[in-house]
Amino acid sequence: MNSIEAIIIAIVEGLTEFLPVSSTGHMIITQNMLGVESTDFVKAFTVIIQFGAILSVVCLYWNRFFRLNPCKIFDAEAVKGITGVAKWKTYGKRFLYKFDFYWKLLVAFLPAAVIGFLFSDAIDSMLENVWVVAVMLVIGGVFMLFVDKLFNRVSSDELTEKKALYIGFFQCIAMIPGVSRSMATIVGGMSQKLSRKTAAEFSFFLAVPTMFAATAYKLLKLILEPGGLAILNENAGILVIGNVVAFVVALLAIKFFIGFVTKYGFKAFGYYRIIVGGIILVMLWMGYNLEIV
Template identity: 40%
Template sequence: MPLLLTAILLGIVEGLTEFLPVSSTGHLILASEIFGYQADQWAAFNIIIQLGAILAVVVLYWRTFWAVAQGMLKGEKISWRFAMNILIAFMPAAIIGLALHSYIEVLLGAPEVVAVALVLGGIAILVLERIIKDHDVVGVAEIPAGRAVAIGFIQCLAMIPGVSRSGASIMGALALGVERRTAAEFSFFLAIPTMLGATTVEMWKNKTALATSQVGWGLIAVGFVVSFIVALVVIRWFVGIVSRHGFQPFAWYRIIFGSLALIWLLAR
Protein backbone atom coordinates (compact mmCIF):
# COMPACT_ATOMS: atom_id res chain seq x y z
CA MET A 1 0.00 0.00 0.00
CA PRO A 2 1.39 3.48 -0.87
CA LEU A 3 2.76 5.36 2.15
CA LEU A 4 0.54 8.41 1.56
CA LEU A 5 -2.61 6.30 1.44
CA THR A 6 -1.59 4.50 4.64
CA ALA A 7 -1.03 7.87 6.36
CA ILE A 8 -4.48 9.07 5.31
CA LEU A 9 -6.21 5.86 6.40
CA LEU A 10 -4.48 5.91 9.79
CA GLY A 11 -5.39 9.56 10.24
CA ILE A 12 -9.05 8.68 9.60
CA VAL A 13 -8.90 5.78 12.07
CA GLU A 14 -7.29 8.00 14.72
CA GLY A 15 -9.79 10.84 14.26
CA LEU A 16 -12.74 8.45 14.34
CA THR A 17 -11.72 6.51 17.43
CA GLU A 18 -9.64 8.76 19.75
CA PHE A 19 -12.60 10.10 21.72
CA LEU A 20 -15.02 7.20 21.32
CA PRO A 21 -14.90 4.45 23.98
CA VAL A 22 -13.61 1.95 21.42
CA SER A 23 -9.78 2.32 21.73
CA SER A 24 -7.92 4.30 19.08
CA THR A 25 -4.66 2.47 19.88
CA GLY A 26 -6.40 -0.88 19.54
CA HIS A 27 -7.84 0.07 16.16
CA LEU A 28 -4.46 1.29 14.92
CA ILE A 29 -2.86 -2.00 16.00
CA LEU A 30 -5.54 -4.03 14.21
CA ALA A 31 -5.21 -1.72 11.19
CA SER A 32 -1.58 -2.85 10.82
CA GLU A 33 -2.83 -6.43 10.56
CA ILE A 34 -5.65 -5.59 8.13
CA PHE A 35 -3.74 -3.19 5.86
CA GLY A 36 -0.52 -5.22 6.03
CA TYR A 37 1.93 -2.41 6.77
CA GLN A 38 4.90 -2.77 9.15
CA ALA A 39 3.60 -1.62 12.52
CA ASP A 40 7.01 -0.85 14.02
CA GLN A 41 7.73 1.71 11.26
CA TRP A 42 4.48 3.54 12.04
CA ALA A 43 4.60 3.36 15.86
CA ALA A 44 5.81 6.94 16.39
CA PHE A 45 3.45 8.16 13.63
CA ASN A 46 0.46 6.64 15.43
CA ILE A 47 1.34 8.39 18.68
CA ILE A 48 2.15 11.80 17.23
CA ILE A 49 -0.94 12.16 15.02
CA GLN A 50 -3.03 11.94 18.19
CA LEU A 51 -2.14 15.61 18.60
CA GLY A 52 -4.34 16.33 15.59
CA ALA A 53 -7.32 14.85 17.39
CA ILE A 54 -6.35 16.73 20.57
CA LEU A 55 -6.24 20.02 18.64
CA ALA A 56 -9.85 19.37 17.64
CA VAL A 57 -10.82 19.46 21.34
CA VAL A 58 -8.98 22.76 21.81
CA VAL A 59 -10.74 24.28 18.79
CA LEU A 60 -14.22 23.05 19.73
CA TYR A 61 -13.92 24.01 23.41
CA TRP A 62 -11.78 27.14 23.09
CA ARG A 63 -14.44 29.28 24.78
CA THR A 64 -14.37 26.96 27.80
CA PHE A 65 -10.57 27.08 28.03
CA TRP A 66 -10.55 30.85 27.53
CA ALA A 67 -13.13 31.34 30.28
CA VAL A 68 -11.17 29.08 32.63
CA ALA A 69 -7.92 30.96 31.92
CA GLN A 70 -9.60 34.30 32.56
CA GLY A 71 -11.22 32.98 35.72
CA MET A 72 -7.89 31.68 37.03
CA LEU A 73 -6.30 35.11 36.49
CA LYS A 74 -9.17 36.63 38.45
CA GLY A 75 -8.74 34.08 41.24
CA GLU A 76 -12.13 32.42 40.69
CA LYS A 77 -12.30 29.16 42.65
CA ILE A 78 -14.44 27.36 40.08
CA SER A 79 -11.84 27.95 37.34
CA TRP A 80 -9.01 26.77 39.59
CA ARG A 81 -11.01 23.63 40.49
CA PHE A 82 -11.55 22.93 36.78
CA ALA A 83 -7.81 23.15 36.05
CA MET A 84 -6.79 21.22 39.16
CA ASN A 85 -9.19 18.37 38.41
CA ILE A 86 -7.61 17.92 34.98
CA LEU A 87 -4.09 18.07 36.43
CA ILE A 88 -4.59 15.63 39.31
CA ALA A 89 -6.47 13.18 37.09
CA PHE A 90 -3.54 13.27 34.66
CA MET A 91 -0.85 12.50 37.26
CA PRO A 92 -1.51 8.72 37.66
CA ALA A 93 -1.08 8.16 33.91
CA ALA A 94 2.11 10.23 33.87
CA ILE A 95 3.70 8.30 36.74
CA ILE A 96 2.49 4.80 35.89
CA GLY A 97 3.02 5.29 32.15
CA LEU A 98 6.69 6.21 32.61
CA ALA A 99 7.24 3.38 35.09
CA LEU A 100 5.67 0.69 32.86
CA HIS A 101 6.66 2.09 29.46
CA SER A 102 8.67 -0.97 28.36
CA TYR A 103 5.90 -3.40 29.35
CA ILE A 104 3.29 -1.33 27.52
CA GLU A 105 5.37 -1.45 24.33
CA VAL A 106 5.37 -5.26 24.47
CA LEU A 107 1.56 -5.32 24.62
CA LEU A 108 1.34 -2.96 21.63
CA GLY A 109 2.57 -5.83 19.46
CA ALA A 110 -0.23 -8.21 20.48
CA PRO A 111 -3.36 -7.78 18.30
CA GLU A 112 -5.06 -10.74 20.03
CA VAL A 113 -4.89 -8.79 23.31
CA VAL A 114 -6.63 -5.89 21.58
CA ALA A 115 -9.47 -8.08 20.29
CA VAL A 116 -10.10 -9.67 23.70
CA ALA A 117 -9.94 -6.27 25.44
CA LEU A 118 -12.47 -4.84 23.00
CA VAL A 119 -14.96 -7.61 23.79
CA LEU A 120 -14.46 -7.51 27.56
CA GLY A 121 -14.61 -3.72 27.57
CA GLY A 122 -17.88 -3.78 25.66
CA ILE A 123 -19.39 -6.19 28.18
CA ALA A 124 -18.17 -3.98 31.03
CA ILE A 125 -19.84 -0.93 29.48
CA LEU A 126 -23.17 -2.78 29.14
CA VAL A 127 -22.99 -3.90 32.77
CA LEU A 128 -22.09 -0.45 34.08
CA GLU A 129 -24.82 1.23 32.01
CA ARG A 130 -27.34 -1.13 33.57
CA ILE A 131 -26.30 -0.86 37.22
CA ILE A 132 -25.25 2.82 37.45
CA LYS A 133 -28.25 5.07 37.95
CA ASP A 134 -27.22 7.96 40.22
CA HIS A 135 -25.29 10.83 38.64
CA ASP A 136 -25.01 13.69 41.12
CA VAL A 137 -22.00 15.55 39.68
CA VAL A 138 -22.63 18.00 36.81
CA GLY A 139 -19.71 20.06 35.52
CA VAL A 140 -15.98 19.33 35.45
CA ALA A 141 -15.25 21.85 38.20
CA GLU A 142 -17.78 20.15 40.48
CA ILE A 143 -16.03 16.76 40.46
CA PRO A 144 -14.57 16.23 43.97
CA ALA A 145 -10.77 16.01 43.96
CA GLY A 146 -10.80 12.43 45.29
CA ARG A 147 -13.04 11.29 42.44
CA ALA A 148 -10.86 13.09 39.88
CA VAL A 149 -7.80 11.18 41.14
CA ALA A 150 -9.76 7.92 41.04
CA ILE A 151 -10.78 8.60 37.42
CA GLY A 152 -7.12 9.17 36.64
CA PHE A 153 -6.17 5.78 38.04
CA ILE A 154 -9.02 4.09 36.18
CA GLN A 155 -7.79 5.74 32.96
CA CYS A 156 -4.53 3.82 33.42
CA LEU A 157 -6.37 0.61 32.50
CA ALA A 158 -6.08 1.90 28.93
CA MET A 159 -2.37 1.07 29.02
CA ILE A 160 -3.66 -2.35 28.00
CA PRO A 161 -4.27 -1.83 24.25
CA GLY A 162 -7.90 -2.25 23.33
CA VAL A 163 -9.27 -1.06 26.68
CA SER A 164 -9.70 2.58 25.47
CA ARG A 165 -8.48 5.64 27.33
CA SER A 166 -11.72 7.50 26.74
CA GLY A 167 -13.80 4.44 27.60
CA ALA A 168 -11.97 3.82 30.88
CA SER A 169 -12.12 7.44 32.00
CA ILE A 170 -15.76 7.92 30.96
CA MET A 171 -17.04 4.72 32.56
CA GLY A 172 -14.91 5.39 35.63
CA ALA A 173 -16.48 8.82 35.93
CA LEU A 174 -19.98 7.37 35.53
CA ALA A 175 -19.28 4.78 38.23
CA LEU A 176 -18.22 7.62 40.53
CA GLY A 177 -21.43 9.58 40.04
CA VAL A 178 -20.57 11.94 37.18
CA GLU A 179 -23.37 12.50 34.67
CA ARG A 180 -22.89 11.38 31.05
CA ARG A 181 -22.11 14.65 29.25
CA THR A 182 -19.73 15.81 31.97
CA ALA A 183 -18.01 12.40 31.97
CA ALA A 184 -17.49 12.59 28.20
CA GLU A 185 -16.19 16.17 28.30
CA PHE A 186 -13.89 15.43 31.24
CA SER A 187 -12.42 12.60 29.16
CA PHE A 188 -11.88 15.04 26.25
CA PHE A 189 -10.09 17.55 28.48
CA LEU A 190 -8.05 14.87 30.26
CA ALA A 191 -6.82 13.65 26.86
CA ILE A 192 -4.94 16.92 26.30
CA PRO A 193 -2.17 16.54 28.95
CA THR A 194 -2.22 12.73 28.64
CA MET A 195 -1.62 12.70 24.88
CA LEU A 196 0.78 15.65 25.00
CA GLY A 197 2.88 13.72 27.51
CA ALA A 198 2.80 10.50 25.49
CA THR A 199 3.68 12.34 22.28
CA THR A 200 6.57 14.22 23.88
CA VAL A 201 8.09 10.95 25.14
CA GLU A 202 7.62 9.28 21.75
CA MET A 203 9.12 12.19 19.79
CA TRP A 204 12.16 12.33 22.07
CA LYS A 205 12.68 8.57 21.91
CA ASN A 206 12.40 8.48 18.10
CA LYS A 207 13.95 11.85 17.20
CA THR A 208 16.74 10.26 15.14
CA ALA A 209 14.55 7.66 13.44
CA LEU A 210 11.95 10.26 12.44
CA ALA A 211 14.60 12.24 10.59
CA THR A 212 15.71 9.28 8.48
CA SER A 213 12.67 6.98 8.24
CA GLN A 214 10.34 6.72 5.23
CA VAL A 215 7.57 7.52 7.68
CA GLY A 216 8.87 11.00 8.45
CA TRP A 217 7.46 14.42 9.24
CA GLY A 218 5.74 14.87 5.88
CA LEU A 219 3.52 11.83 6.38
CA ILE A 220 3.02 12.75 10.03
CA ALA A 221 1.72 16.15 8.88
CA VAL A 222 -0.78 14.43 6.59
CA GLY A 223 -1.99 12.11 9.37
CA PHE A 224 -2.18 15.06 11.79
CA VAL A 225 -4.41 17.14 9.49
CA VAL A 226 -6.69 14.20 8.62
CA SER A 227 -7.14 13.15 12.26
CA PHE A 228 -7.88 16.79 13.21
CA ILE A 229 -10.62 17.20 10.59
CA VAL A 230 -12.25 13.84 11.33
CA ALA A 231 -12.12 14.39 15.11
CA LEU A 232 -13.86 17.78 14.74
CA VAL A 233 -16.90 15.99 13.31
CA VAL A 234 -16.77 12.97 15.62
CA ILE A 235 -16.65 14.91 18.90
CA ARG A 236 -19.85 16.84 18.18
CA TRP A 237 -21.60 13.67 16.99
CA PHE A 238 -20.41 11.68 20.01
CA VAL A 239 -21.74 14.14 22.59
CA GLY A 240 -25.13 14.13 20.86
CA ILE A 241 -25.29 10.30 20.73
CA VAL A 242 -24.29 9.96 24.39
CA SER A 243 -26.85 12.53 25.52
CA ARG A 244 -29.67 10.69 23.74
CA HIS A 245 -28.69 7.00 23.81
CA GLY A 246 -25.90 6.54 26.36
CA PHE A 247 -22.89 4.33 25.65
CA GLN A 248 -24.59 1.05 24.70
CA PRO A 249 -24.15 1.51 20.90
CA PHE A 250 -20.38 1.67 21.41
CA ALA A 251 -20.43 -1.34 23.72
CA TRP A 252 -22.13 -3.48 21.07
CA TYR A 253 -19.73 -2.22 18.42
CA ARG A 254 -16.78 -3.26 20.61
CA ILE A 255 -18.22 -6.73 21.19
CA ILE A 256 -19.03 -7.37 17.52
CA PHE A 257 -15.84 -5.88 16.06
CA GLY A 258 -13.62 -7.45 18.73
CA SER A 259 -15.19 -10.89 18.20
CA LEU A 260 -14.80 -10.72 14.43
CA ALA A 261 -11.20 -9.52 14.77
CA LEU A 262 -10.35 -12.34 17.19
CA ILE A 263 -11.89 -14.98 14.93
CA TRP A 264 -9.94 -13.61 11.95
CA LEU A 265 -6.66 -13.41 13.88
CA LEU A 266 -6.96 -16.99 15.12
CA ALA A 267 -8.08 -18.39 11.77
CA ARG A 268 -5.51 -16.81 9.45
Protein backbone atom coordinates (compact mmCIF):
# COMPACT_ATOMS: atom_id res chain seq x y z
CA MET A 1 0.00 0.00 0.00
CA ASN A 2 1.37 3.40 -0.96
CA SER A 3 0.48 6.84 0.43
CA ILE A 4 -2.07 7.66 -2.29
CA GLU A 5 -3.93 4.40 -1.71
CA ALA A 6 -3.85 5.01 2.04
CA ILE A 7 -5.32 8.50 1.60
CA ILE A 8 -8.13 7.24 -0.65
CA ILE A 9 -9.08 4.46 1.78
CA ALA A 10 -8.91 6.92 4.71
CA ILE A 11 -11.21 9.35 2.87
CA VAL A 12 -13.72 6.53 2.37
CA GLU A 13 -13.44 5.63 6.07
CA GLY A 14 -13.98 9.21 7.20
CA LEU A 15 -16.95 9.74 4.87
CA THR A 16 -18.75 6.50 5.69
CA GLU A 17 -17.91 5.64 9.31
CA PHE A 18 -20.73 7.67 10.82
CA LEU A 19 -23.15 7.42 7.90
CA PRO A 20 -25.54 4.43 7.78
CA VAL A 21 -23.92 3.01 4.64
CA SER A 22 -21.29 0.58 6.03
CA SER A 23 -17.74 1.93 6.20
CA THR A 24 -16.32 -1.61 6.29
CA GLY A 25 -18.17 -2.53 3.11
CA HIS A 26 -17.01 0.61 1.32
CA MET A 27 -13.39 0.13 2.38
CA ILE A 28 -13.43 -3.50 1.22
CA ILE A 29 -14.78 -2.44 -2.18
CA THR A 30 -12.36 0.50 -2.42
CA GLN A 31 -9.43 -1.74 -1.54
CA ASN A 32 -10.46 -4.14 -4.27
CA MET A 33 -10.88 -1.41 -6.90
CA LEU A 34 -7.42 -0.06 -6.06
CA GLY A 35 -5.95 -3.54 -6.33
CA VAL A 36 -4.47 -3.37 -2.83
CA GLU A 37 -3.38 -6.78 -1.60
CA SER A 38 -5.06 -7.90 1.62
CA THR A 39 -1.93 -8.29 3.76
CA ASP A 40 -1.90 -8.40 7.56
CA PHE A 41 -0.88 -4.75 7.61
CA VAL A 42 -3.64 -3.65 5.22
CA LYS A 43 -6.24 -5.49 7.32
CA ALA A 44 -4.89 -3.74 10.42
CA PHE A 45 -4.73 -0.38 8.61
CA THR A 46 -8.47 -0.39 7.80
CA VAL A 47 -9.21 -0.85 11.50
CA ILE A 48 -6.50 1.38 13.00
CA ILE A 49 -7.51 4.45 10.96
CA GLN A 50 -10.85 4.29 12.75
CA PHE A 51 -8.95 5.89 15.64
CA GLY A 52 -8.75 9.12 13.62
CA ALA A 53 -12.47 8.96 12.99
CA ILE A 54 -13.36 8.53 16.67
CA LEU A 55 -11.15 11.49 17.59
CA SER A 56 -13.45 13.62 15.44
CA VAL A 57 -16.36 12.66 17.73
CA VAL A 58 -14.40 13.58 20.84
CA CYS A 59 -13.38 16.88 19.24
CA LEU A 60 -16.88 17.88 18.06
CA TYR A 61 -18.63 16.81 21.27
CA TRP A 62 -15.84 17.68 23.70
CA ASN A 63 -18.02 19.36 26.33
CA ARG A 64 -20.71 16.69 26.25
CA PHE A 65 -18.35 13.75 26.08
CA PHE A 66 -16.38 14.91 29.10
CA ARG A 67 -19.39 16.43 30.87
CA LEU A 68 -17.95 19.94 30.96
CA ASN A 69 -21.27 21.70 30.51
CA PRO A 70 -22.36 23.66 33.59
CA CYS A 71 -24.99 22.14 35.83
CA LYS A 72 -26.87 23.87 38.63
CA ILE A 73 -25.77 21.14 41.01
CA PHE A 74 -22.18 22.21 40.37
CA ASP A 75 -22.71 25.85 41.27
CA ALA A 76 -21.21 27.02 44.53
CA GLU A 77 -24.46 28.80 45.34
CA ALA A 78 -26.31 25.49 45.09
CA VAL A 79 -24.44 24.01 48.06
CA LYS A 80 -23.95 27.21 50.04
CA GLY A 81 -25.20 26.72 53.57
CA ILE A 82 -25.94 23.03 53.05
CA THR A 83 -24.41 20.71 55.63
CA GLY A 84 -24.57 17.13 56.82
CA VAL A 85 -26.48 14.46 54.89
CA ALA A 86 -28.08 16.99 52.56
CA LYS A 87 -24.64 18.18 51.45
CA TRP A 88 -23.49 14.63 50.70
CA LYS A 89 -26.68 13.99 48.74
CA THR A 90 -26.00 17.10 46.67
CA TYR A 91 -22.45 15.99 45.89
CA GLY A 92 -23.75 12.49 45.22
CA LYS A 93 -26.00 13.88 42.50
CA ARG A 94 -22.99 15.70 41.11
CA PHE A 95 -21.03 12.45 40.98
CA LEU A 96 -23.90 10.58 39.31
CA TYR A 97 -24.33 13.35 36.74
CA LYS A 98 -20.66 13.10 35.81
CA PHE A 99 -20.47 9.32 35.48
CA ASP A 100 -23.96 8.18 34.53
CA PHE A 101 -23.17 8.94 30.89
CA TYR A 102 -20.04 6.75 30.94
CA TRP A 103 -21.87 3.94 32.71
CA LYS A 104 -24.51 3.83 29.98
CA LEU A 105 -21.79 3.87 27.33
CA LEU A 106 -20.20 0.87 29.05
CA VAL A 107 -23.54 -0.97 29.19
CA ALA A 108 -24.07 -0.39 25.46
CA PHE A 109 -20.49 -1.36 24.63
CA LEU A 110 -20.39 -4.71 26.49
CA PRO A 111 -22.48 -6.89 24.10
CA ALA A 112 -20.24 -6.09 21.12
CA ALA A 113 -17.10 -6.50 23.23
CA VAL A 114 -18.11 -10.00 24.35
CA ILE A 115 -19.39 -11.23 20.98
CA GLY A 116 -16.51 -9.63 19.09
CA PHE A 117 -13.98 -11.37 21.34
CA LEU A 118 -15.67 -14.78 21.15
CA PHE A 119 -16.25 -14.79 17.40
CA SER A 120 -13.40 -12.63 16.08
CA ASP A 121 -12.16 -15.29 13.64
CA ALA A 122 -15.61 -15.85 12.14
CA ILE A 123 -16.11 -12.09 11.79
CA ASP A 124 -12.73 -11.69 10.07
CA SER A 125 -13.61 -14.46 7.61
CA MET A 126 -16.77 -12.58 6.55
CA LEU A 127 -14.96 -9.29 6.03
CA GLU A 128 -13.42 -10.41 2.74
CA ASN A 129 -16.67 -11.78 1.28
CA VAL A 130 -17.93 -9.17 -1.20
CA TRP A 131 -21.18 -11.12 -1.73
CA VAL A 132 -22.06 -10.67 1.92
CA VAL A 133 -21.27 -6.94 1.74
CA ALA A 134 -23.41 -6.41 -1.38
CA VAL A 135 -26.41 -8.38 -0.12
CA MET A 136 -26.41 -6.64 3.25
CA LEU A 137 -26.10 -3.23 1.59
CA VAL A 138 -29.28 -3.95 -0.39
CA ILE A 139 -31.20 -5.49 2.53
CA GLY A 140 -30.20 -2.63 4.83
CA GLY A 141 -31.12 -0.11 2.12
CA VAL A 142 -34.62 -1.53 1.72
CA PHE A 143 -35.08 -1.43 5.49
CA MET A 144 -33.94 2.21 5.63
CA LEU A 145 -36.65 3.24 3.18
CA PHE A 146 -39.22 2.45 5.88
CA VAL A 147 -37.30 3.13 9.10
CA ASP A 148 -38.67 6.67 9.52
CA LYS A 149 -42.25 5.34 9.40
CA LEU A 150 -41.53 2.31 11.55
CA PHE A 151 -39.95 4.33 14.35
CA ASN A 152 -41.52 7.77 14.02
CA ARG A 153 -42.78 8.06 17.58
CA VAL A 154 -40.57 9.83 20.15
CA SER A 155 -41.69 9.21 23.71
CA SER A 156 -38.61 10.45 25.58
CA ASP A 157 -35.03 11.38 24.76
CA GLU A 158 -33.91 10.20 28.18
CA LEU A 159 -31.39 7.37 27.79
CA THR A 160 -31.88 4.66 30.41
CA GLU A 161 -29.69 1.62 31.11
CA LYS A 162 -32.26 -0.62 29.44
CA LYS A 163 -32.26 1.50 26.28
CA ALA A 164 -28.46 1.58 26.26
CA LEU A 165 -28.26 -2.22 26.54
CA TYR A 166 -30.82 -2.63 23.76
CA ILE A 167 -28.76 -0.36 21.49
CA GLY A 168 -25.69 -2.41 22.41
CA PHE A 169 -27.32 -5.61 21.15
CA PHE A 170 -28.28 -3.85 17.93
CA GLN A 171 -24.64 -2.87 17.49
CA CYS A 172 -23.70 -6.57 17.36
CA ILE A 173 -25.67 -6.94 14.12
CA ALA A 174 -23.14 -4.61 12.50
CA MET A 175 -20.45 -7.27 12.83
CA ILE A 176 -21.87 -8.60 9.56
CA PRO A 177 -20.02 -6.55 6.89
CA GLY A 178 -22.35 -4.33 4.92
CA VAL A 179 -24.83 -3.78 7.76
CA SER A 180 -23.28 -0.53 9.12
CA ARG A 181 -22.58 0.04 12.82
CA SER A 182 -24.07 3.50 12.54
CA MET A 183 -27.31 2.22 11.00
CA ALA A 184 -27.68 -0.58 13.54
CA THR A 185 -27.17 1.63 16.60
CA ILE A 186 -29.30 4.51 15.31
CA VAL A 187 -32.16 2.13 14.50
CA GLY A 188 -31.66 0.57 17.93
CA GLY A 189 -32.04 4.00 19.52
CA MET A 190 -35.09 4.92 17.47
CA SER A 191 -36.72 1.60 18.34
CA GLN A 192 -36.40 2.76 21.95
CA LYS A 193 -38.40 5.91 21.12
CA LEU A 194 -35.38 8.22 20.89
CA SER A 195 -35.41 11.02 18.33
CA ARG A 196 -33.30 10.67 15.17
CA LYS A 197 -30.84 13.30 16.44
CA THR A 198 -30.46 11.78 19.91
CA ALA A 199 -30.10 8.26 18.49
CA ALA A 200 -27.47 9.45 15.99
CA GLU A 201 -25.47 11.32 18.62
CA PHE A 202 -25.45 8.37 21.01
CA SER A 203 -24.32 6.22 18.07
CA PHE A 204 -21.36 8.59 17.66
CA PHE A 205 -20.54 8.42 21.38
CA LEU A 206 -20.78 4.63 21.40
CA ALA A 207 -18.37 4.49 18.47
CA VAL A 208 -15.59 5.84 20.71
CA PRO A 209 -15.16 2.87 23.11
CA THR A 210 -16.20 0.34 20.44
CA MET A 211 -13.78 1.49 17.76
CA PHE A 212 -11.03 2.25 20.25
CA ALA A 213 -11.24 -1.35 21.54
CA ALA A 214 -11.23 -2.72 17.97
CA THR A 215 -8.23 -0.56 17.07
CA ALA A 216 -6.29 -1.53 20.20
CA TYR A 217 -7.06 -5.23 19.70
CA LYS A 218 -5.99 -5.18 16.04
CA LEU A 219 -2.84 -3.24 16.88
CA LEU A 220 -1.89 -5.61 19.70
CA LYS A 221 -2.59 -8.63 17.51
CA LEU A 222 -0.29 -7.29 14.79
CA ILE A 223 2.47 -6.44 17.28
CA LEU A 224 2.40 -9.96 18.75
CA GLU A 225 2.75 -11.59 15.33
CA PRO A 226 6.30 -12.45 14.16
CA GLY A 227 7.72 -9.36 12.48
CA GLY A 228 4.63 -7.34 13.36
CA LEU A 229 6.49 -4.57 15.16
CA ALA A 230 8.85 -4.19 12.23
CA ILE A 231 5.87 -3.90 9.85
CA LEU A 232 4.38 -1.13 12.01
CA ASN A 233 7.69 0.75 12.10
CA GLU A 234 8.04 0.52 8.33
CA ASN A 235 4.52 1.81 7.76
CA ALA A 236 4.27 4.33 10.61
CA GLY A 237 4.04 7.24 8.16
CA ILE A 238 1.14 5.66 6.27
CA LEU A 239 -0.71 5.04 9.54
CA VAL A 240 -0.29 8.68 10.58
CA ILE A 241 -1.49 9.92 7.18
CA GLY A 242 -4.48 7.58 7.27
CA ASN A 243 -5.56 8.70 10.74
CA VAL A 244 -5.18 12.41 9.99
CA VAL A 245 -7.19 12.14 6.78
CA ALA A 246 -9.90 10.03 8.45
CA PHE A 247 -10.11 12.59 11.30
CA VAL A 248 -10.58 15.63 9.03
CA VAL A 249 -13.06 13.95 6.68
CA ALA A 250 -15.09 12.46 9.57
CA LEU A 251 -15.44 15.93 11.13
CA LEU A 252 -17.12 17.18 7.98
CA ALA A 253 -19.23 14.02 7.55
CA ILE A 254 -20.65 14.18 11.10
CA LYS A 255 -21.68 17.82 10.73
CA PHE A 256 -23.40 17.04 7.43
CA PHE A 257 -25.11 13.90 8.70
CA ILE A 258 -26.70 15.38 11.82
CA GLY A 259 -28.21 18.27 9.88
CA PHE A 260 -29.35 16.08 6.98
CA VAL A 261 -30.90 13.22 8.95
CA THR A 262 -32.68 15.58 11.37
CA LYS A 263 -34.34 17.36 8.46
CA TYR A 264 -34.81 14.62 5.84
CA GLY A 265 -34.54 11.25 7.58
CA PHE A 266 -32.89 8.10 6.22
CA LYS A 267 -34.62 7.41 2.90
CA ALA A 268 -31.82 8.90 0.75
CA PHE A 269 -29.27 6.62 2.44
CA GLY A 270 -31.56 3.67 1.74
CA TYR A 271 -31.63 4.42 -2.00
CA TYR A 272 -27.85 4.89 -2.01
CA ARG A 273 -27.27 1.52 -0.34
CA ILE A 274 -29.60 -0.26 -2.78
CA ILE A 275 -27.88 1.31 -5.82
CA VAL A 276 -24.34 0.54 -4.62
CA GLY A 277 -25.21 -2.97 -3.46
CA GLY A 278 -27.14 -3.65 -6.66
CA ILE A 279 -24.22 -2.55 -8.87
CA ILE A 280 -21.85 -4.84 -6.98
CA LEU A 281 -24.23 -7.80 -7.28
CA VAL A 282 -24.64 -7.25 -11.03
CA MET A 283 -20.85 -7.10 -11.45
CA LEU A 284 -20.43 -10.32 -9.47
CA TRP A 285 -23.11 -12.08 -11.53
CA MET A 286 -21.39 -10.92 -14.73
CA GLY A 287 -18.22 -12.65 -13.62
CA TYR A 288 -16.14 -9.72 -12.38
CA ASN A 289 -13.70 -10.83 -9.72
CA LEU A 290 -14.25 -8.42 -6.84
CA GLU A 291 -12.94 -10.72 -4.14
CA ILE A 292 -9.96 -9.38 -2.19
CA VAL A 293 -6.80 -11.43 -2.64
